[in-house]
Amino acid sequence: MSRSAPLLLNPISAISGTVNVPGSKSLSNRALLLAAVAKGETHLTNLLDSEDIRHMLKALTQLGVEYRLSDDKTECWVQGLGQGFSVDTVQTLFLGNAGTAMRPLCAVLATSNGEFELTGEPRMEERPIGALVDALRQAGAEISYLKNDGYPPLKMKGRALKGGKISVEGTVSSQFLTALLMAAPLFESDSDIHIVGELVSKPYIDITLNTMAQFGITVENNNYQSFTVKGNQQYQAAGDFLVEGDASSASYFLAAGAIKGGTVRVTGVGKKSIQGDIRFADVLEKMGAKITWGDDYIDVTGAPLTAIDMDMNHIPDAAMTIATTALFAEGTTSIRNIYNWRVKETDRLAAMACELRKVGADVIEGHDYITITPPKQLIQTDIDTYDDHRVAMCFSLVALSDTPVTINDPDCTAKTFPDYFTRLKQISG
Ligand SMILES: O=C(O)C1=C[C@@H](OP(=O)(O)O)[C@@H](O)[C@H](O)C1
């Protein structure tokens, strides 16, 4: 689904300066949903203004939530309902390709009052949700599949859910557990949630628990193997909720600084961030870059980079940025334990392998890993972006070589970072 003209990026001769990153997608959508069901008014600042967030906001409007946005849409005052949603007529919610809207809304609506249909873009219909539906059904939820078993679109009739002992599959997406955790305080009784298999993308669960805590709910985390949540609780408005800058969005600028040599300061995220993707900076450091941490910024100074071989399950989104940073590192880089790249905006393992080969890299695409050996000279080509914002942003880094690159459908960055290319220009010499 191409929506914008190709963008030619000419070689960028130098990178330096300061760039601010917009608010975190993960935090924006979590905080909006919890603010909507909390008692009282929450004032969100530094909210992300992007497609994924607009899907959540539109859904909240349809669900009868009152909120006010500032002109630049980065501030939002939400009047919380003090309980789950309640609607009189069937609401069909179109959630685009936003996993952070589809999964948590599915769980909270399962324990709300009314009938709902959850739909999305064609790719959303290929992104699994069966593990979450199975878990919610154990608590008594009434959910059915409108097309293919295990995938959106969904039809659901909200009702009081009982909680109790619930098992959820952990090996495909942490968003299923995030969704259950967010809904569990609204269940009638306490929940004992058990993870089946090794939980992926664990740091996102920390984001969930931290956000819930800001809305007054604590959860017992038993080493990411089980979680205990008290039922029949009410979320309390967070008062002022500051959304941190997006650590995954920061990765492209940090990588640019590491590759090109100058010093780049990325503001909006720092050492106190609760987002797992800030650990991307540690990976760059291991590859040879110099990193300095501030409370609200990260500085990176470039140096010759060397390849790395690492399990990156804890940073699945930022790990994609390592795949193109590898084009500038001496040796063969291996990114491991990333099977779930295959069930995100596109099959990211296949897409990254294909586009990396087009610029001349020697690539092995495994079932759950990728290895990348850079060519001596990058090849000029057109990068297909598969309606995946991260493919577009990752391959902009090719312009840090002496080879131009064309990014097809650059506006696909609108999912999480609408003005990405403008901000990249800010630090380009
Ligand atoms: O919970 C979240 O905010 C997210 C969790 C991750 O997904 P998985 O848990 O499916 O890996 C990540 O890739 C996604 O961009 C955001």
Ligand SMILES: C=C(OP(=O)(O)O)C(=O)O
């Ligand atoms: C996987 C991603 O998105 P989603 O929140 O839709 O899962 C992503 O932003 O890289």
